[in-house]
Amino acid sequence: MMVQVQERVHKGAVRRSPSEGRRDPRHSYGPLVLVSTKIIFSARPQGSRRSTFNTVYTQSHAHTMGIVEKIKEIEEEMARTQRNKATEYHLGLLKAKLARYRAQLLEPTSKSGPSGTGFDVQKSGDARIALIGFPSVGKSTLLGKVTTTASETAAYEFTTLTAIPGVIEYRGARIQLLDLPGIVEGASQGRGRGRQVVSTAKTADLIVIMLDATKSDEQRRLLEIELDAVGIRLNKQKPDVVFKKKTTGGITFNTTVKLTKTDERTIRSILASYKLHNCDVMIREDITTDEFIDVLIGTRKYIRCLYVYNKIDAISLEQLDKLAREPNTVVISCEMGLNLDYLIDRMWEDLHLVKVYTKKRGVHPDLTDPICLRKGATIEDVCNGIHRSLAANFRYALVCSSTKGKSSKFAPHAQKVSLAHQVQDEDVVSIFTK
Numbered sequence: 310m311m312v313q314v315q316e317r318v319h320k321g322a323v324r325r326s327p328s329e330g331r332r333d334p335r336h337s338y339g340p341l342v343l344v345s346t347k348i349i350f351s352a353r354p355q356g357s358r359r360s361t362f363n364t365v366y367t368q369s370h371a372h373t374m375g376i377v378e379k380i381k382e383i384e385e386e387m388a389r390t391q392r393n394k395a396t397e398y399h400l401g402l403l404k405a406k407l408a409r410y411r412a413q414l415l416e417p418t419s420k421s422g423p424s425g426t427g428f429d430v431q432k433s434g435d436a437r438i439a440l441i442g443f444p445s446v447g448k449s450t451l452l453g454k455v456t457t458t459a460s461e462t463a464a465y466e467f468t469t470l471t472a473i474p475g476v477i478e479y480r481g482a483r484i485q486l487l488d489l490p491g492i493v494e495g496a497s498q499g500r501g502r503g504r505q506v507v508s509t510a511k512t513a514d515l516i517v518i519m520l521d522a523t524k525s526d527e528q529r530r531l532l533e534i535e536l537d538a539v540g541i542r543l544n545k546q547k548p549d550v551v552f553k554k555k556t557t558g559g560i561t562f563n564t565t566v567k568l569t570k571t572d573e574r575t576i577r578s579i580l581a582s583y584k585l586h587n588c589d590v591m592i593r594e595d596i597t598t599d600e601f602i603d604v605l606i607g608t609r610k611y612i613r614c615l616y617v618y619n620k621i622d623a624i625s626l627e628q629l630d631k632l633a634r635e636p637n638t639v640v641i642s643c644e645m646g647l648n649l650d651y652l653i654d655r656m657w658e659d660l661h662l663v664k665v666y667t668k669k670r671g672v673h674p675d676l677t678d679p680i681c682l683r684k685g686a687t688i689e690d691v692c693n694g695i696h697r698s699l700a701a702n703f704r705y706a707l708v709c710s711s712t713k714g715k716s717s718k719f720a721p722h723a724q725k726v727s728l729a730h731q732v733q734d735e736d737v738v739s740i741f742t743k
Protein backbone atom coordinates (compact mmCIF):
# COMPACT_ATOMS: atom_id res chain seq x y z
CA MET A 310 0.00 0.00 0.00
CA MET A 311 1.24 3.42 -0.76
CA VAL A 312 0.41 6.63 0.98
CA GLN A 313 1.77 10.10 0.44
CA VAL A 314 0.74 12.97 2.61
CA GLN A 315 1.85 16.52 2.41
CA GLU A 316 3.50 17.45 5.66
CA ARG A 317 1.80 20.85 5.54
CA VAL A 318 -1.55 19.25 6.20
CA HIS A 319 -0.67 18.07 9.64
CA LYS A 320 1.00 21.30 10.67
CA GLY A 321 -1.27 23.82 9.05
CA ALA A 322 -4.79 22.65 8.59
CA VAL A 323 -5.26 20.97 11.84
CA ARG A 324 -4.90 23.76 14.31
CA ARG A 325 -7.74 26.13 14.77
CA SER A 326 -7.05 29.78 14.40
CA PRO A 327 -7.61 31.69 17.64
CA SER A 328 -10.38 33.77 16.13
CA GLU A 329 -12.46 30.79 15.22
CA GLY A 330 -14.26 30.64 18.54
CA ARG A 331 -15.83 27.50 19.96
CA ARG A 332 -15.83 24.62 17.67
CA ASP A 333 -18.93 22.73 16.70
CA PRO A 334 -17.74 19.13 17.04
CA ARG A 335 -19.84 18.05 14.09
CA HIS A 336 -17.90 20.32 11.88
CA SER A 337 -14.55 19.52 13.36
CA TYR A 338 -11.76 18.78 11.08
CA GLY A 339 -13.38 16.63 8.41
CA PRO A 340 -13.86 19.12 5.60
CA LEU A 341 -10.47 20.67 6.22
CA VAL A 342 -8.74 17.43 5.47
CA LEU A 343 -10.50 17.20 2.21
CA VAL A 344 -9.41 20.54 0.93
CA SER A 345 -5.85 20.47 1.99
CA THR A 346 -4.74 16.86 2.02
CA LYS A 347 -3.23 15.06 -0.85
CA ILE A 348 -3.43 11.45 0.10
CA ILE A 349 -2.89 8.88 -2.57
CA PHE A 350 -4.50 5.62 -1.61
CA SER A 351 -4.31 2.16 -2.82
CA ALA A 352 -6.42 -0.49 -1.19
CA ARG A 353 -5.08 -2.14 1.92
CA PRO A 354 -5.45 -5.89 1.66
CA GLN A 355 -8.66 -6.64 3.48
CA GLY A 356 -8.76 -9.35 6.07
CA SER A 357 -5.01 -9.28 6.45
CA ARG A 358 -5.60 -9.57 10.14
CA ARG A 359 -8.51 -11.68 11.21
CA SER A 360 -10.79 -10.13 13.73
CA THR A 361 -10.73 -12.31 16.79
CA PHE A 362 -12.30 -9.95 19.24
CA ASN A 363 -14.25 -12.57 21.09
CA THR A 364 -12.25 -15.72 20.71
CA VAL A 365 -9.27 -14.83 22.79
CA TYR A 366 -8.40 -16.18 26.18
CA THR A 367 -11.17 -16.44 28.68
CA GLN A 368 -9.71 -16.42 32.11
CA SER A 369 -12.87 -17.30 33.96
CA HIS A 370 -13.24 -16.45 37.60
CA ALA A 371 -15.11 -19.24 39.27
CA HIS A 372 -16.70 -17.03 41.88
CA THR A 373 -18.39 -14.86 39.31
CA MET A 374 -19.84 -17.65 37.24
CA GLY A 375 -23.11 -17.92 39.15
CA ILE A 376 -23.77 -14.23 38.75
CA VAL A 377 -22.71 -14.20 35.11
CA GLU A 378 -25.25 -16.93 34.41
CA LYS A 379 -27.99 -15.07 36.23
CA ILE A 380 -27.17 -11.94 34.26
CA LYS A 381 -27.35 -13.92 31.06
CA GLU A 382 -30.74 -15.33 32.00
CA ILE A 383 -32.15 -11.88 32.67
CA GLU A 384 -30.68 -10.50 29.47
CA GLU A 385 -32.26 -13.34 27.54
CA GLU A 386 -35.61 -12.75 29.16
CA MET A 387 -35.35 -9.06 28.32
CA ALA A 388 -34.50 -9.88 24.73
CA ARG A 389 -37.54 -12.20 24.53
CA THR A 390 -39.87 -9.57 25.99
CA GLN A 391 -41.45 -7.26 23.48
CA ARG A 392 -41.20 -3.59 24.32
CA ASN A 393 -44.56 -1.96 24.74
CA LYS A 394 -46.68 -0.14 27.29
CA ALA A 395 -47.86 -3.41 28.86
CA THR A 396 -44.37 -4.84 29.40
CA GLU A 397 -42.67 -1.59 30.41
CA TYR A 398 -43.26 -2.29 34.09
CA HIS A 399 -41.92 -5.84 33.95
CA LEU A 400 -38.87 -4.71 31.96
CA GLY A 401 -38.20 -2.05 34.56
CA LEU A 402 -38.05 -4.71 37.26
CA LEU A 403 -35.75 -6.86 35.15
CA LYS A 404 -33.45 -3.89 34.61
CA ALA A 405 -33.29 -3.22 38.33
CA LYS A 406 -32.40 -6.88 38.96
CA LEU A 407 -29.79 -6.80 36.24
CA ALA A 408 -28.19 -3.69 37.69
CA ARG A 409 -27.98 -5.37 41.11
CA TYR A 410 -26.22 -8.44 39.73
CA ARG A 411 -23.82 -6.35 37.70
CA ALA A 412 -22.97 -4.34 40.77
CA GLN A 413 -22.18 -7.59 42.61
CA LEU A 414 -19.98 -8.68 39.78
CA LEU A 415 -18.01 -5.48 39.77
CA GLU A 416 -17.69 -4.79 43.46
CA PRO A 417 -16.36 -8.16 44.56
CA THR A 418 -16.14 -9.04 48.22
CA SER A 419 -12.70 -9.21 49.81
CA LYS A 420 -12.40 -12.94 49.38
CA SER A 421 -12.84 -12.76 45.66
CA GLY A 422 -9.56 -10.98 45.10
CA PRO A 423 -8.54 -7.97 43.13
CA SER A 424 -10.14 -8.86 39.80
CA GLY A 425 -12.70 -6.08 40.05
CA THR A 426 -10.15 -3.37 40.59
CA GLY A 427 -8.08 -1.55 38.03
CA PHE A 428 -4.38 -1.63 37.35
CA ASP A 429 -2.20 -0.37 40.13
CA VAL A 430 -0.89 2.71 38.39
CA GLN A 431 -0.50 5.83 40.47
CA LYS A 432 -2.41 8.83 39.23
CA SER A 433 -0.06 11.67 38.45
CA GLY A 434 -0.23 15.11 36.96
CA ASP A 435 -3.38 17.18 36.57
CA ALA A 436 -5.66 14.71 34.82
CA ARG A 437 -5.82 11.15 33.55
CA ILE A 438 -6.87 9.96 30.10
CA ALA A 439 -7.49 6.24 29.54
CA LEU A 440 -7.06 4.62 26.11
CA ILE A 441 -9.73 1.99 25.58
CA GLY A 442 -10.06 -0.12 22.47
CA PHE A 443 -9.98 -3.51 20.86
CA PRO A 444 -6.56 -5.08 20.28
CA SER A 445 -4.25 -3.62 17.64
CA VAL A 446 -6.16 -0.42 16.96
CA GLY A 447 -2.98 1.55 17.66
CA LYS A 448 -3.23 2.58 21.32
CA SER A 449 0.43 1.97 22.08
CA THR A 450 1.48 3.62 18.84
CA LEU A 451 -0.38 6.74 19.95
CA LEU A 452 1.30 6.73 23.36
CA GLY A 453 4.66 6.55 21.63
CA LYS A 454 3.79 9.48 19.37
CA VAL A 455 2.41 11.96 21.88
CA THR A 456 4.48 11.16 24.98
CA THR A 457 8.10 10.30 25.63
CA THR A 458 7.11 6.90 26.95
CA ALA A 459 7.52 3.89 24.70
CA SER A 460 5.03 1.05 24.89
CA GLU A 461 5.60 -2.02 22.75
CA THR A 462 3.65 -2.02 19.50
CA ALA A 463 3.16 -4.90 17.10
CA ALA A 464 0.87 -6.24 14.43
CA TYR A 465 -0.43 -9.01 16.68
CA GLU A 466 -3.24 -8.64 19.19
CA PHE A 467 -2.65 -8.28 22.94
CA THR A 468 0.81 -6.82 22.60
CA THR A 469 0.20 -4.65 25.64
CA LEU A 470 -0.46 -6.66 28.77
CA THR A 471 -0.55 -4.05 31.47
CA ALA A 472 -1.23 -0.35 32.01
CA ILE A 473 1.55 1.92 30.76
CA PRO A 474 1.42 5.58 31.77
CA GLY A 475 2.88 8.39 29.69
CA VAL A 476 2.75 12.14 30.18
CA ILE A 477 1.50 14.82 27.77
CA GLU A 478 2.75 18.27 28.68
CA TYR A 479 0.41 20.82 27.22
CA ARG A 480 -0.37 24.45 28.03
CA GLY A 481 1.28 24.19 31.40
CA ALA A 482 -0.61 21.03 32.37
CA ARG A 483 0.72 17.54 32.86
CA ILE A 484 -1.79 15.02 31.59
CA GLN A 485 -1.36 11.31 32.23
CA LEU A 486 -2.15 9.19 29.19
CA LEU A 487 -2.72 5.56 30.10
CA ASP A 488 -2.06 2.91 27.48
CA LEU A 489 -4.10 -0.19 28.32
CA PRO A 490 -4.39 -3.74 27.02
CA GLY A 491 -6.90 -4.26 24.26
CA ILE A 492 -10.27 -5.53 25.45
CA VAL A 493 -12.60 -8.09 23.97
CA GLU A 494 -16.35 -8.37 23.91
CA GLY A 495 -17.47 -9.54 27.35
CA ALA A 496 -14.62 -7.72 29.07
CA SER A 497 -16.94 -6.35 31.75
CA GLN A 498 -17.90 -9.89 32.73
CA GLY A 499 -14.40 -10.98 33.48
CA ARG A 500 -13.03 -12.06 30.13
CA GLY A 501 -9.32 -11.65 29.75
CA ARG A 502 -7.89 -8.63 31.50
CA GLY A 503 -10.98 -6.83 30.36
CA ARG A 504 -12.45 -6.17 33.76
CA GLN A 505 -9.23 -4.67 34.98
CA VAL A 506 -9.15 -2.42 31.93
CA VAL A 507 -12.71 -1.21 32.24
CA SER A 508 -12.26 -0.69 35.98
CA THR A 509 -9.24 1.46 35.25
CA ALA A 510 -11.31 3.46 32.78
CA LYS A 511 -13.50 4.43 35.75
CA THR A 512 -10.59 6.33 37.26
CA ALA A 513 -10.07 8.48 34.17
CA ASP A 514 -11.07 12.12 33.73
CA LEU A 515 -11.49 11.48 30.01
CA ILE A 516 -11.90 8.22 28.15
CA VAL A 517 -10.52 7.94 24.66
CA ILE A 518 -12.25 5.14 22.80
CA MET A 519 -9.82 4.25 20.08
CA LEU A 520 -11.21 2.65 16.95
CA ASP A 521 -9.77 1.21 13.79
CA ALA A 522 -11.15 3.29 10.92
CA THR A 523 -10.77 0.34 8.57
CA LYS A 524 -13.13 -1.82 10.62
CA SER A 525 -16.91 -1.86 10.96
CA ASP A 526 -18.57 0.63 13.26
CA GLU A 527 -19.92 -2.27 15.30
CA GLN A 528 -16.70 -2.00 17.36
CA ARG A 529 -17.82 1.32 18.78
CA ARG A 530 -21.16 -0.02 20.01
CA LEU A 531 -19.54 -3.08 21.56
CA LEU A 532 -17.08 -0.95 23.53
CA GLU A 533 -19.85 1.32 24.72
CA ILE A 534 -21.74 -1.72 25.99
CA GLU A 535 -18.70 -2.91 27.96
CA LEU A 536 -18.18 0.48 29.59
CA ASP A 537 -21.87 0.87 30.29
CA ALA A 538 -21.88 -2.51 32.01
CA VAL A 539 -19.37 -1.35 34.61
CA GLY A 540 -21.40 1.74 35.39
CA ILE A 541 -19.62 4.27 33.19
CA ARG A 542 -21.93 6.75 31.49
CA LEU A 543 -20.25 8.39 28.53
CA ASN A 544 -20.91 12.03 27.64
CA LYS A 545 -23.95 12.14 29.88
CA GLN A 546 -24.94 14.37 32.75
CA LYS A 547 -25.97 12.94 36.07
CA PRO A 548 -29.81 12.70 35.95
CA ASP A 549 -31.51 15.62 37.66
CA VAL A 550 -33.11 13.62 40.45
CA VAL A 551 -33.02 14.29 44.15
CA PHE A 552 -33.16 11.05 46.11
CA LYS A 553 -33.08 10.95 49.89
CA LYS A 554 -33.38 7.91 52.14
CA LYS A 555 -35.33 8.32 55.36
CA THR A 556 -36.05 6.08 58.32
CA THR A 557 -39.84 6.60 58.43
CA GLY A 558 -42.63 8.36 56.57
CA GLY A 559 -43.05 6.17 53.49
CA ILE A 560 -42.28 7.31 49.96
CA THR A 561 -42.87 10.87 48.75
CA PHE A 562 -42.84 11.05 45.00
CA ASN A 563 -42.70 14.35 43.11
CA THR A 564 -41.94 15.43 39.58
CA THR A 565 -41.45 18.87 38.10
CA VAL A 566 -41.77 17.64 34.52
CA LYS A 567 -44.04 15.20 32.73
CA LEU A 568 -42.51 11.72 32.60
CA THR A 569 -42.80 10.19 29.14
CA LYS A 570 -40.19 7.42 29.32
CA THR A 571 -41.03 5.89 32.69
CA ASP A 572 -43.82 6.25 35.24
CA GLU A 573 -44.51 6.42 38.95
CA ARG A 574 -45.66 2.81 39.20
CA THR A 575 -42.44 1.49 37.68
CA ILE A 576 -40.35 3.67 39.93
CA ARG A 577 -42.25 2.67 43.07
CA SER A 578 -41.87 -1.00 42.23
CA ILE A 579 -38.14 -0.55 41.64
CA LEU A 580 -37.86 1.16 45.03
CA ALA A 581 -39.71 -1.79 46.58
CA SER A 582 -37.38 -4.26 44.88
CA TYR A 583 -34.47 -2.42 46.50
CA LYS A 584 -36.35 -2.57 49.83
CA LEU A 585 -36.52 1.20 49.93
CA HIS A 586 -39.78 1.91 51.72
CA ASN A 587 -38.98 5.33 53.16
CA CYS A 588 -37.51 7.96 50.89
CA ASP A 589 -38.05 11.25 49.07
CA VAL A 590 -37.90 11.19 45.30
CA MET A 591 -37.96 14.42 43.32
CA ILE A 592 -37.58 14.03 39.56
CA ARG A 593 -36.70 17.22 37.66
CA GLU A 594 -36.00 15.79 34.22
CA ASP A 595 -37.78 13.43 31.81
CA ILE A 596 -35.64 10.42 32.77
CA THR A 597 -35.75 6.80 31.65
CA THR A 598 -36.14 3.81 33.95
CA ASP A 599 -32.43 3.06 33.50
CA GLU A 600 -31.49 6.54 34.57
CA PHE A 601 -33.57 6.17 37.72
CA ILE A 602 -31.76 2.92 38.54
CA ASP A 603 -28.47 4.76 38.03
CA VAL A 604 -29.53 7.30 40.64
CA LEU A 605 -30.44 4.52 43.11
CA ILE A 606 -27.18 2.66 42.61
CA GLY A 607 -25.37 5.93 43.08
CA THR A 608 -21.91 4.77 42.01
CA ARG A 609 -22.25 5.58 38.34
CA LYS A 610 -19.38 7.49 36.80
CA TYR A 611 -20.25 10.23 34.31
CA ILE A 612 -17.15 10.58 32.16
CA ARG A 613 -16.42 12.54 29.00
CA CYS A 614 -15.48 10.43 26.02
CA LEU A 615 -13.72 11.17 22.78
CA TYR A 616 -14.00 8.70 19.90
CA VAL A 617 -10.72 8.52 18.04
CA TYR A 618 -10.57 6.74 14.70
CA ASN A 619 -7.00 5.71 13.90
CA LYS A 620 -5.47 4.46 10.63
CA ILE A 621 -7.21 6.99 8.40
CA ASP A 622 -4.29 6.53 6.03
CA ALA A 623 -5.95 3.29 5.05
CA ILE A 624 -9.48 4.45 4.23
CA SER A 625 -11.06 6.43 1.42
CA LEU A 626 -11.67 10.16 1.61
CA GLU A 627 -15.43 9.53 1.59
CA GLN A 628 -15.19 7.27 4.61
CA LEU A 629 -12.87 9.73 6.33
CA ASP A 630 -15.23 12.62 5.78
CA LYS A 631 -18.17 10.66 7.18
CA LEU A 632 -16.28 9.67 10.35
CA ALA A 633 -14.90 13.14 10.95
CA ARG A 634 -18.41 14.61 11.02
CA GLU A 635 -19.57 12.41 13.90
CA PRO A 636 -19.97 14.20 17.24
CA ASN A 637 -17.18 13.83 19.83
CA THR A 638 -14.98 12.33 17.17
CA VAL A 639 -11.42 12.90 16.00
CA VAL A 640 -9.83 11.09 13.08
CA ILE A 641 -6.08 10.42 13.12
CA SER A 642 -3.26 8.37 11.73
CA CYS A 643 -0.64 7.57 14.33
CA GLU A 644 1.66 6.07 11.80
CA MET A 645 1.54 9.07 9.46
CA GLY A 646 1.39 11.58 12.31
CA LEU A 647 -1.86 13.00 10.93
CA ASN A 648 -4.02 15.25 13.10
CA LEU A 649 -2.26 14.42 16.37
CA ASP A 650 -1.89 18.09 17.38
CA TYR A 651 -5.59 18.56 16.91
CA LEU A 652 -6.28 15.44 18.99
CA ILE A 653 -4.28 16.84 21.90
CA ASP A 654 -6.13 20.12 21.53
CA ARG A 655 -9.46 18.34 21.72
CA MET A 656 -8.42 16.18 24.66
CA TRP A 657 -7.35 19.31 26.49
CA GLU A 658 -10.72 20.96 25.81
CA ASP A 659 -12.70 17.93 26.90
CA LEU A 660 -10.83 17.73 30.20
CA HIS A 661 -12.23 21.16 31.08
CA LEU A 662 -9.14 22.12 33.00
CA VAL A 663 -8.86 25.51 34.58
CA LYS A 664 -5.44 27.11 34.93
CA VAL A 665 -4.83 29.41 37.84
CA TYR A 666 -1.68 31.45 38.52
CA THR A 667 -0.61 32.23 42.04
CA LYS A 668 0.88 35.55 42.99
CA LYS A 669 2.73 36.75 46.07
CA ARG A 670 2.19 40.30 47.24
CA GLY A 671 4.29 42.79 45.31
CA VAL A 672 5.62 40.22 42.90
CA HIS A 673 4.53 39.40 39.37
CA PRO A 674 2.56 36.16 39.07
CA ASP A 675 4.54 33.11 38.05
CA LEU A 676 3.11 32.41 34.61
CA THR A 677 5.32 29.40 34.01
CA ASP A 678 3.90 27.30 36.80
CA PRO A 679 0.09 27.37 36.88
CA ILE A 680 -2.08 25.21 39.11
CA CYS A 681 -4.42 23.09 36.99
CA LEU A 682 -7.84 22.29 38.40
CA ARG A 683 -11.13 20.88 37.21
CA LYS A 684 -13.86 23.21 36.01
CA GLY A 685 -15.90 24.34 39.02
CA ALA A 686 -12.90 24.30 41.33
CA THR A 687 -12.87 26.74 44.25
CA ILE A 688 -10.28 28.79 46.10
CA GLU A 689 -10.18 25.92 48.60
CA ASP A 690 -8.98 23.63 45.79
CA VAL A 691 -6.34 26.21 44.90
CA CYS A 692 -5.16 26.21 48.54
CA ASN A 693 -5.00 22.41 48.57
CA GLY A 694 -3.04 22.54 45.34
CA ILE A 695 -0.40 24.67 47.03
CA HIS A 696 -0.12 23.15 50.47
CA ARG A 697 -2.17 20.84 52.67
CA SER A 698 -2.38 23.21 55.62
CA LEU A 699 -3.17 26.35 53.67
CA ALA A 700 -6.97 26.10 53.71
CA ALA A 701 -7.01 25.74 57.52
CA ASN A 702 -5.14 29.05 57.94
CA PHE A 703 -7.02 30.87 55.19
CA ARG A 704 -8.15 34.47 55.78
CA TYR A 705 -9.14 35.71 52.32
CA ALA A 706 -7.96 35.62 48.72
CA LEU A 707 -7.59 38.26 46.04
CA VAL A 708 -8.60 37.16 42.58
CA CYS A 709 -7.80 39.00 39.39
CA SER A 710 -9.83 37.69 36.52
CA SER A 711 -8.26 38.22 33.19
CA THR A 712 -9.82 38.26 29.79
CA LYS A 713 -7.83 35.79 27.77
CA GLY A 714 -5.24 37.33 25.54
CA LYS A 715 -5.46 40.74 27.13
CA SER A 716 -2.84 42.18 29.36
CA SER A 717 -5.41 43.19 31.94
CA LYS A 718 -4.00 40.30 33.93
CA PHE A 719 -1.28 42.64 35.07
CA ALA A 720 -3.42 45.65 35.90
CA PRO A 721 -6.54 43.99 37.17
CA HIS A 722 -9.29 44.88 39.57
CA ALA A 723 -8.76 42.48 42.39
CA GLN A 724 -11.76 40.91 44.01
CA LYS A 725 -11.73 39.81 47.65
CA VAL A 726 -13.19 36.32 47.94
CA SER A 727 -13.71 33.40 50.34
CA LEU A 728 -12.80 29.71 50.17
CA ALA A 729 -15.99 28.78 48.33
CA HIS A 730 -15.37 31.17 45.43
CA GLN A 731 -15.17 29.40 42.06
CA VAL A 732 -12.09 30.20 40.05
CA GLN A 733 -12.06 30.78 36.28
CA ASP A 734 -9.47 29.83 33.71
CA GLU A 735 -6.48 32.23 33.74
CA ASP A 736 -7.32 33.77 37.13
CA VAL A 737 -4.47 35.15 39.18
CA VAL A 738 -4.90 34.30 42.85
CA SER A 739 -3.22 35.63 45.99
CA ILE A 740 -3.92 33.81 49.25
CA PHE A 741 -3.76 35.61 52.60
CA THR A 742 -3.46 33.58 55.77
CA LYS A 743 -4.13 34.20 59.45
Ligand SMILES: Nc1nc2c(ncn2[C@@H]2O[C@H](COP(=O)(O)OP(=O)(O)OP(=O)(O)O)[C@@H](O)[C@H]2O)c(=O)[nH]1
Nearest residue numbers: 445446447448449450462463467468469491643644
Ligand atom coordinates in the same frame (compact mmCIF):
# COMPACT_ATOMS: atom_id res chain seq x y z
N1 LIG B 1 -2.08 1.79 8.78
C1 LIG B 1 -1.87 2.14 10.04
N2 LIG B 1 -1.42 1.24 10.94
C2 LIG B 1 -1.23 1.66 12.20
C3 LIG B 1 -1.47 3.00 12.60
N3 LIG B 1 -1.20 3.10 13.92
C4 LIG B 1 -0.79 1.87 14.32
N4 LIG B 1 -0.78 0.99 13.31
C5 LIG B 1 -0.39 -0.42 13.31
O1 LIG B 1 -1.32 -1.18 14.05
C6 LIG B 1 -0.68 -2.26 14.71
C7 LIG B 1 -1.06 -2.30 16.16
O2 LIG B 1 -0.55 -1.18 16.82
P1 LIG B 1 -0.42 -1.13 18.41
O3 LIG B 1 -0.04 0.24 18.79
O4 LIG B 1 0.43 -2.25 18.90
O5 LIG B 1 -1.93 -1.43 18.81
P2 LIG B 1 -2.57 -1.57 20.29
O6 LIG B 1 -3.92 -1.02 20.21
O7 LIG B 1 -1.66 -1.02 21.31
O8 LIG B 1 -2.64 -3.17 20.41
P3 LIG B 1 -2.70 -4.10 21.72
O9 LIG B 1 -1.70 -3.62 22.71
O10 LIG B 1 -2.36 -5.44 21.20
O11 LIG B 1 -4.10 -4.02 22.22
C8 LIG B 1 0.81 -2.06 14.49
O12 LIG B 1 1.22 -2.95 13.49
C9 LIG B 1 0.93 -0.62 14.07
O13 LIG B 1 2.03 -0.41 13.23
C10 LIG B 1 -1.94 3.92 11.61
O14 LIG B 1 -2.16 5.10 11.85
N5 LIG B 1 -2.13 3.43 10.36
Ligand SMILES: [K+]
Nearest residue numbers: 445463465468
Ligand atom coordinates in the same frame (compact mmCIF):
# COMPACT_ATOMS: atom_id res chain seq x y z
K1 LIG C 1 -0.94 -4.79 18.87
Ligand SMILES: [Mg+2]
Nearest residue numbers: 448449468469
Ligand atom coordinates in the same frame (compact mmCIF):
# COMPACT_ATOMS: atom_id res chain seq x y z
MG1 LIG D 1 -0.79 -1.88 22.88
